[in-house]
Amino acid sequence: xxxxxxxxxGATGDLAKRKIYPALYNLFIEGKxxxxxxxxxxxxxxxxxxxxxxxxxQSIHTFSRNTPDxxxxxxxxxxxxxxxxxxxxxxxxxxxxLEVVNQREQELNIVENRMFYLSVSPEFFDVIVLNIKESGLxxxxxxxxxxxxxxxxxxxxxxxxxxxxxxxxxxxxEIFRIDHFLGKPMVQNLDVIESSNPMLQTLWDNHQISxxxxxADETVGVEERAGYYDxxxxxxxMFQNHMLQLLMMIAIQVSNKGVAGDVRANKxxxxxxxxxxxxxxxxxxxxxxxxxxxxxxxxxxxxYADEQGVSANSRIETFMAARLWIDDYFWNKVPIYIRTxxxxxxxxxxxxxxxxETLTESKKNKIxxxxxxxxxxxxxxEVYIQINSNNPQNHVASIxxxxxxxxxxxxxxxxxxKLILDALCGDATFFAHWDEVELSWKWVQPxxxxxxxxxxxxxxxxxxxxxxxxxxxxxxxxxxxxALDAFDVNQNPTTSDKEYSYNG
Ligand code: NAP
Numbered sequence: 098x099x100x101x102x103x104x105x106x107g108a109t110g111d112l113a114k115r116k117i118y119p120a121l122y123n124l125f126i127e128g129k130x131x132x133x134x135x136x137x138x139x140x141x142x143x144x145x146x147x148x149x150x151x152x153x154x155q156s157i158h159t160f161s162r163n164t165p166d167x168x169x170x171x172x173x174x175x176x177x178x179x180x181x182x183x184x185x186x187x188x189x190x191x192x193x194x195l196e197v198v199n200q201r202e203q204e205l206n207i208v209e210n211r212m213f214y215l216s217v218s219p220e221f222f223d224v225i226v227l228n229i230k231e232s233g234l235x236x237x238x239x240x241x242x243x244x245x246x247x248x249x250x251x252x253x254x255x256x257x258x259x260x261x262x263x264x265x266x267x268x269x270x271e272i273f274r275i276d277h278f279l280g281k282p283m284v285q286n287l288d289v290i291e292s293s294n295p296m297l298q299t300l301w302d303n304h305q306i307s308x309x310x311x312x313a314d315e316t317v318g319v320e321e322r323a324g325y326y327d328x329x330x331x332x333x334x335m336f337q338n339h340m341l342q343l344l345m346m347i348a349i350q351v352s353n354k355g356v357a358g359d360v361r362a363n364k365x366x367x368x369x370x371x372x373x374x375x376x377x378x379x380x381x382x383x384x385x386x387x388x389x390x391x392x393x394x395x396x397x398x399x400x401y402a403d404e405q406g407v408s409a410n411s412r413i414e415t416f417m418a419a420r421l422w423i424d425d426y427f428w429n430k431v432p433i434y435i436r437t438x439x440x441x442x443x444x445x446x447x448x449x450x451x452x453x454e455t456l457t458e459s460k461k462n463k464i465x466x467x468x469x470x471x472x473x474x475x476x477x478x479e480v481y482i483q484i485n486s487n488n489p490q491n492h493v494a495s496i497x498x499x500x501x502x503x504x505x506x507x508x509x510x511x512x513x514x515k516l517i518l519d520a521l522c523g524d525a526t527f528f529a530h531w532d533e534v535e536l537s538w539k540w541v542q543p544x545x546x547x548x549x550x551x552x553x554x555x556x557x558x559x560x561x562x563x564x565x566x567x568x569x570x571x572x573x574x575x576x577x578x579x580a581l582d583a584f585d586v587n588q589n590p591t592t593s594d595k596e597y598s599y600n601g
Pocket of ligand 1: 111112140141
């Protein structure tokens, strides 16, 4: 690992406390950082180095998966932290920062490798990178890199403008766009699941796969983020980035995975093959919803419109489902269903691969959604296959059995640990490349336009349900259903007709 300066904009913010400091701490105690590194935290508020170090310490005690055994370890870790007051708009503050960076590089014998992490509102991205360039902070003997957090734009045009500005100061290979879904262990495991299992490889194409379902259901509402969310909605907050990234990761072909350049090229190829939605198709392929009052885990929950900070008569979607098609050799004719929403029945991020039914399989047994491969990404991390087997109670019918293939260990590295480590090593495999971001916005833009023109109905769904009725109809017209909804594998599937009722 190279020696480096880690220059953190937004050092007093929520993300830094909850994710970045714990990630750095865990990398430190596992010996994954260089012995020579410096962290310089930035923000407008006045803080002494000591007060800053104390807040870092507090965040590790509160949020880290490992907490310190020895005071010495914590002291050694905190010693590298310094704080600098900086207003992102004040060029003078960057010159002062440069002095501190230079001084710490000399004190700690650090080669001029500089990681700039922008953990601030995206409206500041442009001004920060231009000031980094202007002040000379970005002129180094070693490497310079930039980590930014989503959202990368609000639409195609703003994303292109942002990228144009970033590229004034950083090359594409120096920009690491974090999509934390890509740091999740199970997402990083996808290529191994496919490439190391010949049994799966033989099934991995449109001859065998009936459909793919990519799901990110949340039970939470907007919490403290109403101001942001009420401008963004599910499409911008989840679909354009996390959901399309998951689609790319599951759809890229096995033999080309493992090398950053190949992964990027293949992800780009998937996005280029994604069938564009024409205006007249959107209504048949996209479902939007907003939650109304309901019940979650036995507790009453208010509707979105009544959440604090949400504008009256908000038309923002808190749920989105869509049907997509990849027009390439492998995935031709395999529908891909994506669903994400807030205040849904269960918290789960997962990918479900449903295999085609055989002729001998009896539809009269009323068994649906069997023969599925489930990749649970979060909060559970496991892979299992659901297959039909003899029902001992009733030999005519068969029941779905779950065969666990893989279940992750506890105390695994968090996504931010993996991603920060990768960025420090210069490995961009699990980051969003500009090509992917731009193609994602290009695909999504007609939907944004349709929303602006009120062309897509906004359905309602009860909090605690699986989403609006339209989301079920989206699959039903193809003869499919959301594979795991209200379908407990331990129950007799013949009862599932009753359970499989709209909850919205
Ligand atoms: P936050 O809690 O509001 O923190 C914002 C930070 O920006 C603070 O440290 C603040 O410090 C600093 N700041 C604000 N205005 C500034 C200015 N003019 N000059 C210098 N510093 C300024 O935000 P956050 O939740 O940490 O989010 C940071 C970024 O991560 C955002 O882009 C967000 O979308 C993204 N993100 C956050 C999360 C999360 O879980 N929080 C998850 C995914 C992505 P001072 O007040 O001291 O100036």
